[in-house]
Amino acid sequence: MALNSNPLTSQPAPALAEALADDKRGAAAAQKSAPAPRRPFGRWFRETGWRHIIGIVMLLFCAFPLAYVLSASLNPGGTLLTANSLFSTFDLGAYVRLFENPSQPYGAWFVNTLVIGLATAFGTVLLGALAAYAFSRMRFTGRRFGLLTLLLVQMFPQLLAFVAIFLLMSAIADIFPALGLNSQLGLIMVYLGGALGVNTYLMYGFFNTVPASIDEAAKIDGAGHARIFFTIILRLVAPILAVVGLLSFLATTNDFVIASVVLSDPDKQTLAVGLYQFVSQETARNWSVFAAGAVLAAVIPVALFLALQRFIVGGLTAGSVK
Template identity: 65%
Template sequence: MSAPATRAHLPRSRRRRPMRTLAKHAAAIVASAFALFPLLYVLSAALNPTGTLTGSNELFKSVGLDSFTRLVTSDQYPFLTWFKNSLIIGLTTAALSVFLGALAAYAFSRMRFVGRRPGLLGLVLVQMFPQLLAVVAIFILLTEIGEIFPAIGLNTHAGLISVYLGAALGVNTYLMYGFFNTVPKELDEAAMIDGAGHARVFFTIILRLVTPILAVVALLSFIATFNDFVIASVVLIDADQQTLAVGLYRMVSNPNYADWSAFAAGAVLAAIPVVALFLFLQRYIVGGLTAGAVK
């Protein structure tokens, strides 16, 4: 048997492999520190009982829950109401976005009708224009609608949800359309031979196979609506109707009376629903189409 090769006799690619691994680990550590530092800074500011950012450069120099207590028990700022409003609007928008987007994507993917290709092209072209261009139009439109149907007019959650649905329907439909096309049409044909219609095929077969994209769309819709500030600040006027993003901005809008520790505490609490939803949907996001078909 030949003696084991020494390091000098190893190929150059194998000798460089440990250095490449070390460089990758070093880059990962630097990137992680760069991403985690803002989070640690916000958490340190939230635990600062003084109510200011003075001394926050020293992380966790003083720790206390006074900021969270002031935030929850404040009579001036209804934080719990803002939090509840954001949850209701975010979850409702996410659920309706998934349902309506899936219906539209199934129609574009499985059915052939007049205007199908122009419709798909229109969905893409609409997404080219930023939402800020429609702020004035949205305000005027909701004002006029509110005079006829006050329940979905200005300063209502239903009106804000309608705006979010209209803005997200195009991109969500296009995302789902590409995923629906990967589902073999033979499954639909086999079910229709047995007497199933489009509705039964959609609810009993297709939705189970496209669970990953449904989870992704739900998560993106919830994050976008839960963190939105511009549209929510235009549509919602009363303090008890506003969302968390708008309410937190009000807390620091006046620099002379800004409670930055309470603001940071609110930001920390606002991240909890997003993280919780991501952890809940993680198994669906990482699940593949094949696994869904086997099940």
């Protein structure tokens, strides 16, 4: 009789199982709601703390030059020594003086840099994508040799050939003045001449990640290589196109030697060449105006980087595994 009076044994089997399940769920919920025990400081530092410290140090190391240049642009002294006290003064006169001197047309330099950079980036992406598609999808004699040649040639920087580029552009100017010296179109052609190589090899790796069955299905429907490339493949490889375009734009806007060799007219020069005029003269150096120009020149690259940030990691990693 004592066993039969037990409330647990008197319940039906399904009800007993449901009660036990409720007890387990309640215990699990209580365990989740309970605060996790804090790790000792020594264990936290060994596991993750040192990484946070290194990250903070690197952030300060990278941010200091940017803060110093911004502080120098707001300092009316005109020298870097007076800008040692960060943001001790606040004056926008340097930004105004950028656009006051007709012999140093900063606005024209900014527009020239934007036009040359975007045109070079577009041409680089188009030429690199066409070459990468050919190497990835077509089989022809000399395919592997061509890939290795592009990679080996790109190992030598274009800077080593600036004397040959000057002589070549000088000779071309006698026949086609629009493509010779002091021509923005000629400078774009020089940049596009060095666009292949690493960019093609990087795109080639990304193109290999796109299944060839897509091309075969399109061919069955009657599509040719041009239609497959422009309507299907380019949409699938958008991340690597964004990465190559961004890198090409940054390389073009930061170039000084080639641009200074090809362009001589101040109205046609780029920002990298034009800004040098503010600090090139021994008795007329104005670092505040130079810093202000550098701050404004960084707006477009930073905006492009933020706009294309979601493509960068995927584009670089996917193209590097093939």
